[in-house]
Amino acid sequence: MGQVSQQRASPGPPEGEQPPVDGRGRLARLLLPGGEEPDPRVTLANERTFLAWIRTAMALLAGGIALEAFAVDVFDEPARKAVAVMLIALGMLVSGGAFVRWVGVERAAREHQPIPVPLIAPVLGLGGALGAVVVGYYILRG
């Protein structure tokens, strides 16, 4: 604990000098440069949030695939394919956005900056609503 406190309190290297090796992997240093290790609870919470977004993305993928596989009799073929592709593409977008957000939150926490607004949330809301309207229309139309 004491050693960690000393590490946190110590000033960074003078300008132009290489930072000391901090025990992190090369990939972590590349994606999350600068700052200092945040509270471990923040890192773990960020990871859990990322996983929740990934599961949402997987649900969208599975929904799109299921639409094409199970709902053959409910939709016209072009509409079915369009909605299925839209849901899967939305899932891919959410997945990519989840990673961008994970990096953004981790960087903000390292720099003691405010947590960025989740931009994928409105995208998911709009996409989900649009998909629900189209699917609802075809189901109600019979």
Added chain:
Amino acid sequence: MAWSRTWLALLVVTAVFLRWSPHYGPGLLVLPVVTTGAALLVALTQRRRARRGVHGIRAERLTADPVGPILLTALTIAVGAAGIGFVIAAP
């Protein structure tokens, strides 16, 4: 728990892909094999991740590991791209 739910979600995606196998033949089985493999990998590395998190909290220091998020994101995007391909190619 969050990782457990994630590998369960991967298995659900696997099951949905299997529904397609009669229509697309054995080539499609690559997808469920990949997602099942990823689910197994997540499940088998669970204990190590949990132990690392506990040690991190006790030591008040935990370095973020981007490997898991990168692999999961790449897997989801790749599976999605393959899914779009199969949807478009569907009879």
